[in-house]
Amino acid sequence: MSEKTIAFIGGGNMARSLIGGLVADGHPPAALRAAEPDAERREALISDYGIQGFEDNATAVRGADAVILAVKPGELAGVARQLGGQIRDQQSLVISIAAGVRSPNIAEWLGGDVPVVRAMPNTPALIQTGATALFANPSVGPEQRDLAETTLRAAGMVVWLPDETQMDAVTALSGSGPAYFFLTMEAMQAAAERLGLDSDTARLLTLETALGAARMALEASEEPALLRRRVTSPGGTTAAALAELEGGDLAGLYERALRAAAGRAHELGDELGAQ
Ligand SMILES: NC(=O)c1ccc[n+]([C@@H]2O[C@H](COP(=O)([O-])OP(=O)(O)OC[C@H]3O[C@@H](n4cnc5c(N)ncnc54)[C@H](OP(=O)(O)O)[C@@H]3O)[C@@H](O)[C@H]2O)c1
Structure with a gap:
């Protein structure tokens, strides 16, 4: 299991499930972070899994190898615009699990040429039996691809799509x-x-x-x-x-x-x- 630092923006149901799966797979909890505005939810993640919790998104993202955008689709543009400069400077991989939001839009909100993996998980991911399709934009390197795959595999099986337009069919199927x-x-x-x-x-x-x-x-x-x-x-x-x-x-x-x-x-x- 990689020891890369992974920062979750949004510590809700899906983030919790991925964090639980990563810790169970042996990912060091100290290398996992979650930014979550709700204090109770944040404290529960810290005490249940031993990860680092933050109220502030920018602090959670500092130096992270991967940033997982785990907020609701409607919140994604605001979060991406807020963190884009920092993510570009650090050259972090961005993984979005938001349903429906396309990678070119995410890259644009982040401010340009950023490695973005778009993931489409399904509800059984909440009990680590999900089926997730992944798409990587051309800026994602092989090591970052592995990191995205390992991370999402914590919630079940994953498949890669060669073409992002297939995400609509995946959404309809799984x-x-x-x-x-x-x-x-x-x-x-x-x-x-x-x-x-x-x-x-x-x-x-x-x-x-x-x-x-x-x-x-x-x-x-x-x-x-x-x-x-x-x-x-x-x-x-x-x-x-x-x-x-x-x-x-x-x-x-x-x-x-x-x-x-x-x-x-x-x-x-x-x-x-x-x-
Ligand atoms: N659940 C599923 O089965 C499923 C399946 C496929 C895809 N997804 C995708 O996964 C994403 C997360 O879903 P979820 O079910 O985990 O939702 P969720 O439980 O509502 O989690 C989102 C979390 O993000 C927090 N948040 C909101 N605005 C934020 C901000 N600006 N910065 C940091 N954190 C913020 C929310 O806090 P507050 O509640 O205090 O606003 C909430 O705790 C969604 O985009 C969804 O499309 C989910």
Whole structure:
């Protein structure tokens, strides 16, 4: 684990999760800093993880190898403008985890040619099982790329994107995706209750089935389509259910859903960039 100094601007839910993951991975707490205006949240980070906490952003950033912008998307422009001069002088890597905000906008607010990695994590990152996509602008060097990857891996798996425009598709897939699975779980549980199961049993069987299927698909070398065919005997119960789902054009529904999410992500990127 690198001993690079990492400064978090904003010590909310996501920063807390990344800090927890980094400390658990062996990153020295003394090399981690958080600037957080809320005193209670700041003190909790200091006492829970042994990191350094600051009220003032500029003090937290002083000499840091990487600065993680972990404030809400609407706060990002102000924070970047405030810290840009200092970050440029120090040549720190900037990692933004703000949903929707594009790297050219971040570089512009920072005042120019700054190495920026844009990360799109998802909610399971809060329990270190996130799926994060990363994009590096051309100013990011190989060592900084490694640092960004190691840092975000503290919250789960990471993939690199060659082209930032793909972030809208990532937002539609893994960014918003947990909600699609929650909706599916809700629907399955409700249907099972209507078939006569009590709600606790229906809930537990739904969630464990979802977890088991996800684990099996991750561990298998075969595609999910093959796993599905393997458990679908002709004339059997699974075939009867799948015929209903396919009759309802599940694939088409997902395509329309992801297109709607990607379109909205693009609009939000335009709106946030105009700050
Ligand atoms: N949570 C997720 O699952 C998730 C997933 C993907 C991406 N993200 C992104 O991660 C970022 C952080 O999300 P979050 O859920 O961690 O939000 P959060 O819990 O609200 O954390 C943001 C923190 O930043 C602090 N803050 C506000 N203005 C600041 C400033 N000028 N300087 C320093 N700190 C400041 C806030 O303090 P106050 O509350 O006192 O204002 C708050 O503690 C967002 O941009 C979001 O888009 C989150």
